[in-house]
Amino acid sequence: MSTQAAVIDNGVNVEALLGAREALSQAPAAAQFKWRATSEWVSGTHTKSVIKKFFGLGEEQSHRQAFHIDTDHPEIFAAEDNAATPVEVVLVGLAGCLSAGVAAVAQNRGIQLRSVKAELEADMDLYGILGIDGDVRNGFSGIRVSFVIDADATEDEIAALVAQSQKRSAVFDIISNPTDVNVEVSKA
Amino acid sequence: MAPRKGNWLAGAVDVLVIGAGQSGLAMSRLLSSRAIDHVVLERGEVANSWAQERWDSLKLLTPNWLSRLPGYHYPGPDPDGYMSMSEVIDFIKGYAELSRAPVVTGTRVSSVRAGSFGFDVRTNRGRWRAKAVVIASGAFNVPVIPGIAPAIPASIRQLTPNRYRNPGDLADGGVMIVGASATGLQLAAEIQASGRQVTLCVGEHVRMPRVYRGKDIQYWMLATGLLDEGLDDIDDIERGRGLPSPQLIGSDDRRTLDLNALGKAGVHIVGRLAGIRDGRAQFSGGLRNTCKMADLKMNRLLDGIDAWLDQCGAGENAHPVERYAPTAVPEKPRMGMDLRRGEIESVIWATGFRPDHAYLDIPVFDRKGRIRHDGGVVDFPGLYLLGLPFLRRRKSSFIHGAEDDARDLSEHLASYLDGLAASDRARIAV
Numbered sequence: 156m157s158t159q160a161a162v163i164d165n166g167v168n169v170e171a172l173l174g175a176r177e178a179l180s181q182a183p184a185a186a187q188f189k190w191r192a193t194s195e196w197v198s199g200t201h202t203k204s205v206i207k208k209f210f211g212l213g214e215e216q217s218h219r220q221a222f223h224i225d226t227d228h229p230e231i232f233a234a235e236d237n238a239a240t241p242v243e244v245v246l247v248g249l250a251g252c253l254s255a256g257v258a259a260v261a262q263n264r265g266i267q268l269r270s271v272k273a274e275l276e277a278d279m280d281l282y283g284i285l286g287i288d289g290d291v292r293n294g295f296s297g298i299r300v301s302f303v304i305d306a307d308a309t310e311d312e313i314a315a316l317v318a319q320s321q322k323r324s325a326v327f328d329i330i331s332n333p334t335d336v337n338v339e340v341s342k343a
Numbered sequence: 344m345a346p347r348k349g350n351w352l353a354g355a356v357d358v359l360v361i362g363a364g365q366s367g368l369a370m371s372r373l374l375s376s377r378a379i380d381h382v383v384l385e386r387g388e389v390a391n392s393w394a395q396e397r398w399d400s401l402k403l404l405t406p407n408w409l410s411r412l413p414g415y416h417y418p419g420p421d422p423d424g425y426m427s428m429s430e431v432i433d434f435i436k437g438y439a440e441l442s443r444a445p446v447v448t449g450t451r452v453s454s455v456r457a458g459s460f461g462f463d464v465r466t467n468r469g470r471w472r473a474k475a476v477v478i479a480s481g482a483f484n485v486p487v488i489p490g491i492a493p494a495i496p497a498s499i500r501q502l503t504p505n506r507y508r509n510p511g512d513l514a515d516g517g518v519m520i521v522g523a524s525a526t527g528l529q530l531a532a533e534i535q536a537s538g539r540q541v542t543l544c545v546g547e548h549v550r551m552p553r554v555y556r557g558k559d560i561q562y563w564m565l566a567t568g569l570l571d572e573g574l575d576d577i578d579d580i581e582r583g584r585g586l587p588s589p590q591l592i593g594s595d596d597r598r599t600l601d602l603n604a605l606g607k608a609g610v611h612i613v614g615r616l617a618g619i620r621d622g623r624a625q626f627s628g629g630l631r632n633t634c635k636m637a638d639l640k641m642n643r644l645l646d647g648i649d650a651w652l653d654q655c656g657a658g659e660n661a662h663p664v665e666r667y668a669p670t671a672v673p674e675k676p677r678m679g680m681d682l683r684r685g686e687i688e689s690v691i692w693a694t695g696f697r698p699d700h701a702y703l704d705i706p707v708f709d710r711k712g713r714i715r716h717d718g719g720v721v722d723f724p725g726l727y728l729l730g731l732p733f734l735r736r737r738k739s740s741f742i743h744g745a746e747d748d749a750r751d752l753s754e755h756l757a758s759y760l761d762g763l764a765a766s767d768r769a770r771i772a773v
């Protein structure tokens with residue numbers, strides 16, 4: 156008797172990823188990446204950022220094209236609302252990272268995804284950034300992510316996908332753990 | 344009388360075993376059964392780490408019936424109990440005597456080098472030559488302390504579990520315990536019970552009940568074949584070897600010790616200690632996920648046990664299926680703590696241990712300072728390694744795991760010595 160295994164395709168090339176993992180485990184220097192963005196202030200709270208080059212596998216790399224991300228603030232902040240606020244872009248980064256992780260883990264575990272949707276919500280007390288109360292932090296006091304996932308898997312298997320995705324997520328780590336930030340400045 | 348310097352020749356043997364714990368003694372026994380000439384060097388007394396580097400209340404994480412070594416098993420009246428440290432020491436010493444193991448005590452190895460004749464092993468009491476060396480000096484010799492430790496304010500005393508004996512060792516104030524494996528949880532429980540407020544920093548951990556469906560969890564892990572899983576049975580051996588020890592405690596009431604139990608006892612549960620900045624501890628916001636993962640993994644383990652019981656048709660006779668409350672994470676987990684305010688007077692690094700192979704003067708180390716080996720056969724002819732987590736099997740670092748590994752490796756070692764002898768004969772014939 157022969158059985159035909161269903162082909163799982165979440166659009167993730169797991170063989171390539173596992174190959175890269177294997178290759179990089181033998182070449183620690185190639186695993187050292189640098190991610191970059193450049194920005195230029197426009198006016199008010201409006202800034203334009205461009206993402207094009209990065210470094211990895213031992214050499215300069217480039218996206219296929221430059222990507223532009225603008226940030227601004229909403230009108231209730233007396234701004235022009237030309238774009239999303241920077242903190243919303245942080246949420247976008249988290250959503251993108253976790254969803255990509257869910258897809259990769261699902262592919263690796265042979266789980267076909269049909270849909271992966273997430274809603275993200277973060278709490279912020281403006282007393283922080285406005286300097287009204289020194290005990291209130293500037294950033295989020297908490298983030299909630301709600302995934303709704305349709306897939307050929309049990310509820311626990313789906314929960315495990317999301318858990319593993321968080322475990323291996325760069326943005327989740329960046330948000331949930333401290334990072335040394337070094338801001339330098341020079342006069343133009 | 345021994346000369347002052349340790350470079351006089353103390354002896355020459357076919358095999359030198361370094362360490363007279365369960366692994367070294369199991370190997371010795373199997374070498375003896377093959378009539379292979381050998382000596383076991385021990386820095387202190389037999390079962391030294393068990394005697395010198397464990398806290399007072401510690402009991403084995405495995406039940407007595409599972410404590411066995413080649414040709415030896417727990418002889419006492421309480422097979423379901425857990426040995427105290429003095430019982431473990433008696434158990435291992437009893438084994439050394441029964442096996443008439445050729446142990447040389449009080450002999451600390453300072454270097455192992457390769458020579459044309461085999462190995463040159465220097466100790467504080469003379470030099471040894473051997474054709475083969477078995478490294479069985481333990482897996483848990485040196486506490487692993489995170490690089491952020493020096494940022495802890497100087498007013499706080501830092502200690503590691505191998506130096507801790509009981510809560511009386513500590514100042515009266517709050518205690519931060521970093522690490523939530525068996526060690527971290529056990530220390531948290533007894534220190535909290537002593538009246539000191541414990542804050543437990545929880546990273547990735549392995550949760551399991553002590554008793555499931557009427558039997559010790561170790562019984563099920565053995566019966567279902569989990570403990571016998573070998574190198575070919577798991578995808579990622581690195582991960583297998585790096586797993587923290589499960590949150591278990593050996594106690595008379597066979598109780599389950601988990602974060603929920605500690606939370607009820609008043610222990611403050613916080614995320615992994617992620618950083619210290621300006622004297623302020625920062626806890627990871629990943630706590631919810633690490634707890635969720637541990638719950639999911641525990642349930643997968645229990646699902647596997649249930650499925651195995653059903654497959655054997657034994658499910659109906661066993662105690663009923665049980666599932667446990669998910670780990671209760673505080674509504675608003677604490678994200679930081681000012682360590683300069685006196686809330687914490689002691690920090691205990693329950694962040695794991697690593698072996699001490701500093702005496703090995705042979706280039707067999709990987710970039711993280713670990714010995715390169717294939718299931719205990721070191722990447723250097725005639726050199727063998729025993730007793731590390733998942734060396735060859737999931738049970739490798741347990742007392743009962745010593746037997747199968749030592750058997751496999753003694754066989755490899757015997758054929759290595761046969762090969763040497765054959766090439767010697769060939770050389771003489773030429």
